[in-house]
Amino acid sequence: MTTRRTSWDMLVLAAFVVLALFAPLAIYPLFLMKVLCFALFACAFNLLIGYVGLLSFGHAMFFGFAAYVSGHLAKVGTVSLPVGLPFVGWHWITIPLPPLSPELAILGGTAVAALLGLIAGFVAIRRQGIYFAMVTLALAQMVYFFCVQAPFTGGEDGIQAIPRRPLLGLLPITDGFVFYYVVLAIFVIGFLIIYRTIHSPFGQVLKAIRENEARAISLGYAVDRFKLIAFVLSAALAGLAGATKAIVFQLASLTDVTWQMSGEVVLMTLVGGMGTVFGPIVGAGVIVAMQNYLAGFGEWVLVIQGAIFIVTVLLFRRGIVGEIIALANRFKGKREGRAEPAGQAHSRPAE
């Protein structure tokens, strides 16, 4: 059963990659790169809500902060770290760095996001359910205020004109087509990391925690450690998405750290299907396309996003991919002459 599902998933992934390889012939590469960045972001978010049952309402802090770090490393390089305490006075340690190449900048952003995830996760996993959502939201708001005040982020202006130097000193990513395939590769790597995690013994424990945390504890699993590792992984991959997006758009701004951005990734995952492997990709495509299409309508975007939230929660909680899976299961059940419970635990986040 598992192997059959895995090979089925791999088939869908292969079809997706083939489609993605030819997509830039028909669609503007910059738009496709945006979709891929958000798809990776949503997949990272889905790892927590779909497989650990933790609703993070602050994932923009990893996405946006990694974008700042990667933008800063690619444009300026030099890093100044404060040492010391408030009131006592700050001391600054300066690490002189040249502006880094894009791959190092992206890796740097990802690493910082992982570190931030370790700190935020350590605090947040002390509560479950809606409290977890509120705590992550509050922590993200703290990171937002930090980004407003910190000198290196450029305040309201953000970091603009981030250079696209040749990748690995070879690939000219100033060319949208070339960079698109790089971003596609980054996405596929990120996706496979998540896929492997979900289908590993580690992933099985995560699902056990989602279904029944108390029982997982009684079976002797160090539940908090599992949650923390999953949180850090999710944060790092969200950071990878944000760091890549900064190089793609040559811009890191406050928009990416706001609570609205955290809400958007929730919406993408919800629309696509929480707890489904491909749902977040579909959701990201739908929402980014909608934003592009409605860009001229100003505030209506917010209203429509809100309406989609309401409709999805009330009418099709399984999301697009979740509904398709449920439909396919019902069809299969009918053909094989037995009723199968549609959807199962697949589309339901645990408490």
Added chain:
Amino acid sequence: MFELLGVPPQALFGQLLLGLINGAFYALLSLGLAVIFGLMNVINFTHGAQYMMGAFVAWMLLTYLGIPYWGALVLVPIIVGITGVIIERLFISRLYHLDHLYGLLLTFGLALMIEGLFRREYGSSGLPYANPLPGGTNLGFMFLPWYRAWVVAISLIVCFGTWFMIEKTQLGSYLRAATERPDLVQAFGINVPRMITLTYGFGVGLAALAGVLAAPIYSVNPTMGANLIIVVFAVVVIGGMGSIMGSILTGFGLGVIEGLTKVFYPEASNTVIFIIMAIVLMIRPQGLFGTPR
């Protein structure tokens, strides 16, 4: 002029008063959240938008109908409370049998919609609302504007009134009983679904009241609720939603701490509540007044 801890007293007491006022809003809003959560197990993400609606409806009553502030103070909580009742009946009541997270997602969507509609209609630059109590008095060490004193006083009265109603009256005892065992209370012949609806309306009314109080202080702005509600969430996490009195004390206390931070270390004034939240989570995860599960 003498100085206290190296800070001129006007600045110190001025910020303390500002802190008390912010605390009044934190207390009113977290109280509403706690009352709603207690009975419905739903975190009302729309709370910030409903606070904003309170300010806007007050502005509309004044601008379109000429109803002054004092009339709005009574009418607005009722009007916005009724919209809350409608929202509960139409949407939220369909989610009680599901995971609580769906309630959070639904109310978040509602908040986005309401904020978007108001932004579309009124822009995001903010509308002025005249101060109904201009002037103030000089207390010697600081200047006390009448309106600010009024805000602190009325919110204290409303907070303790709510506490009294829930903890000391028969209606409150039904409410507390329904929080523990809704099925049993229903079996005793009390209409629990209606009680839930009215409680939601009441919590929303509290948010709207806070909005009316805020209108003359801050400009009436579609975004005024969204940023405030996140801070209020942190307040709720710090206090724990187990006790009504806890919400009130935490709200006022954190407002004052935030005010003091503005005097002594202004860089951290935006983040101090979140930092306190992180520390409280490390030491006492259930919150200062919460009960461990």
